[in-house]
Amino acid sequence: MQHGKYRFITGFLALPLGLYLLFVVWPFVQSIYYSFTDWTGLSPEFGMIGAGNYTRMLDDPVFWKSLQHSLVLVLVLPLVTLGLALFFAFMINVGGRRRNAVVAGVRGSAFYKIAYFFPQVLSIAIVALLFQFAFNPDDGMINATLEAVGLGSIQPDWLGDPDLALIVVMMVLVWSTVGFFVVLFSAGMASIPREIYEAALLDGATRFTTFFRVTLPLLWDTVQSGWVYMGILALGAESFAVVQIMTVGPGGPDYSTTVLPLYVYQAAFRDGQAAYATTIGVALLVVTLAFAAIVMRLGRRERLEF
């Protein structure tokens, strides 16, 4: 039995893991190796400089600012996004009350299911371009709306205001990612057997208690992965694209929105310092893995089965 188990494990892991090691891990490892060199990215010549890039990074105020903003994103975005997504998914899938004891979503849930997915069909670059129009202080939709409802006196510069810029970035990221998690949690909720809900309903549970006593615990593994994944998005390509396209500079005003992946990009593709970029990339990797480990640890619970 044991023998068969290991043969099965090896057989199932070999191909995916091999492909992954060859095309993903190996280039990454080589790239991390460059962080100990002075590679420019534009010529094949480079020399070893040991930990020079790392000491430089620790003395670099822009690195610390980027780290700080990335940490804000990784703390705030998952909370807001997952909170909204759980609420929407619950309402759409089990929040409704119908006759005949069928557990179903609220009225219009079929529409919501399609509509909430809309932001997903746009690549994040396009989303950022779209919101650039909306947040235009001159004739953007948002300031126009403020004016229309009589708040013409408060028309902020939005992305031009260092106190608001990062908030705008986060709003755009929430807007573009909530739909993803609604679909994900909907799938999870779909796999929870109906009888459990029906039993809860018979016991007189409110929607509120149903959610916290039934849905959330049974969905916990998915929520936890969603949390980690949202954190990865907040630290990774998604936040990069939004900051890069939308913000002053990008990264401004006055470094108020710079994030780690943007700094990686600028070092590699603007400054011709690919080795230093890789060093920041390694810092990003460490932050991400630390975040994932913390969430996994905090979220450890008895595994529920049904």
Next chain:
Amino acid sequence: MKTTETPPPAVRQGGDRGPDQAAHAGAGRSGRQPGGEGAALNVFSHGVLVIWAIMVVLPLLWAVMTSFKTDDAILSSPWSLPDGLHLENWGRAWNQAHMSDYFLNTIIVVGGSLVGTLVLGSMAAYVLARFEFPGNRFVYYLFLGGNSFPIMLALVPLFYVMSNLSLLNTLHGLILVYIAYSLPFTVFFLTAFFRTLPSSVAEAALIDGASHSRTFFQVMLPMARPGLISVGIFNFLGQWNQYMLPTVLNTEPETKVLSQGLVELATSQGYKGDWSGLFAGLVMAMLPVLGAYIVFQRQVVSGLTAGALK
């Protein structure tokens, strides 16, 4: 059965239906909540649902509308209706993004990598979720780590791996790379998903003498359908929109994919101001994705029914 906490008929909100009330009045027994919980929650919940729907639908409708406007109108009066249907935007985008040339390549690459990703990803995820073995956590975090390192930094080494394997500028090479870069996400999510599935069914199958692989393909995969479909949708989106990898690994016109054409459109607005072409192109590229989602969405619903039967 019908709930008991729902508030008195007078304050019920539109989302629920009138006829419920009779059944529900009879059902009221224990657990009656302090009045207003349902009402306030209803108003609030439905309000939020509607507002969010508006927030996500409007920008999309705006993008569709904008694709019919002139550049001047887009920039000068972005919120007004088009003065006519400027279909030439669509024609220009179609040609500039090489939609017709790249469409078949895109279908082959995304189709091939989607199937490969789902098969390989679910195999790895299943093993990681369901079997204890030395190195399990290590492999899991190895996959997780792949999500967290910027791809742009790996492009140069990857280029040489591909070059040495003679995979540059080939569709099958692109498929392999897409699969490899989709695996971290896929494995990560499916692992969580396989964990939530009841183990009793699989155990029963094993006791009945089914092999591990048989159990996987005939019992576990069908049960994981809702998860597979959602992961499939997101991989489809990711691979459809992926442009960083093909920009470097796939530079010959014969093998280019749609996203490369679209990115050219998107970046050129900054230099050429062809906003109308950009919006036409993005609406064009959006439609197949939206269509695919609606088709898959039905599958999620039927997956739900399948789940109810088990």
Next chain:
Amino acid sequence: MGTTSAQPTPGASGNGLGRRDLIKRSAAIGLVTVPGVGFLSSCASGTGGDTDKVDKGKVTKDNPLGVNESAALEVVIFDGGFGQQYAVDAEKKYNEKYPKAPKVKHSATQKIQTTLQPKFNGGTPPDLIDNSGAEQMDMGVLVGKKQLADLTPLMDAPSLDDPAKKVRDTLRPGVLEMGQFDGDPVWIMYYAYTVYGVWYSKTALEKLDSAYPETWDDMLALCAKAKKQGIAGWTYPGKYPYYLPFSLYPFIGKIGGREVLDAIDNLEPNAWKHPAVKAAFEAYYELFRKGYVLKGTPGMTHIQAQTAWTKGKALFIPNGSWVENEAAPTTPKDFEMAVAAPSSLDSSDKLPFGTIWASGGEPFIVPAKAKNPEGGMEQLRIMLSEASSRNFTEQVKSLTAFNGGTDGLTLSSALQAGVDALDKAGENVVNPRLQDWYVKLQKEQIGVAGLGEMMAGRATPAETIAKIQGYADAAAKDPNIKHYKHQ
């Protein structure tokens, strides 16, 4: 075997690596380097190099560069505001001249570095590159790492139009020097020629019964007049405040003389503390303080600010001559776009009114490891002929590095204004180099963190000068940046 595996042997590791580090890292590095064989090796440079070059052709009167007449030529063009048609047209001429050569391999991209980075690392770059756009490859690094071919043979070759004239003598003033970094070799050929300055609409000024204000007092008076009618005096791309220098730097140069700008470029200590800098900053800050800057400007992109400007919401915008093409979709027919030099601050200005910033754009390079470098240079020689230059100007409404080529063309209002501004400037053309030499300092630090904050009213001129001087000092000391000086 690639570079990755060749490097970490102690002998090759260079002196940057401390012994202790070497020991500490050896385990990790060994892990990386041992599998550096066969298909896993990261880099092909070991085998590349000069052996791949095509044989040189015979030097004749018609072929002064010794182009191999049957060799292939590969060109990569940045597909930006100028498009790529002008290059395609010139490539046709190459094929006409060398019928034995295969059709020129042409590609265009907006992602220059992403596309070309692996080719430079692998020693297989194309023969001619238009290294431009948001993702251009850092020139200082390319020069420093000896990745570029010296274009001196091209400069000394006879021009296509007049065999008695060398190519270097057909260029606009300053263009050739821009391509030099330290010493004589010419690494870059800037093909386009950009006029920077204060852009405005003649029509808009006429509506206010005004012409372009030649003094700063007139400028303020005009802004006050416009404000009464609800029109802002100035706007600028608030999201990219590094447009402000396009009119601010020549303003500084005009007030304090060329030396001030040179000192700034040379990163000399206290260069920014010169009184001319302070005077210019305070003048611009006053535009903000008096409310002459269009509301919302700090949150606008270049396109948004330009659109507000073409719609008549603001009179002036600092910009470069590409704005005509870029703003074309929203420019009204009777707009009469024009460019002018910065106004005079007062009578003690060192340089006369008309002092303007003009310099090369669209940097073309021939890689040192190109297979057919002579072909790349020959292609540039064709592009620098009068016919190709005219073709460029006609297509994209911009001047080229070729001095002339506009006679007989009907120029648009903006292009004509640029030509006139150059005539008026005469000798007084300044060419600040920060944006080529120190991109990060110019855009992110001086532009966004310095000028952007000041013009949004969040920092005073004095604070801004101190901040910028700090950045400049740090850049001067940074060992990771290659430093340059005016010759």
